[in-house]
Amino acid sequence: xxxxxxxxxxxxxxxxxxxxxxxxxxxxxxxxxxxxxxxxxxxxxxxxx
Numbered sequence: 001x002x003x004x005x006x007x008x009x010x011x012x013x014x015x016x017x018x019x020x021x022x023x024x025x026x027x028x029x030x031x032x033x034x035x036x037x038x039x040x041x042x043x044x045x046x047x048x049x
Contacts, residue, residue, distance in 0.1 A: 002049070004040040012040045014048060 001017045016032040037044050 002045060004037075004045065006040070011036050013037070014040070014045065016049070 001019055002014060003017075004012065004014045006012050014035045014037050016035070018030045018032060020028050022028055035048060037048065
């Protein structure tokens with residue numbers, strides 16, 4: 001999952017989280033990182049993955 005936002009200081013930021021389901025059908029989430037990016041267009045988001 002990738003989510004983007006612009007903070008109060010106009011910095012564009014991206015959060016990356018991997019979400020999966022284990023054998024007991026419980027949701028697991030792994031926080032990968034929180035990144036400041038120059039733009040939040042598709043090519044920038046693709047390049048950080």
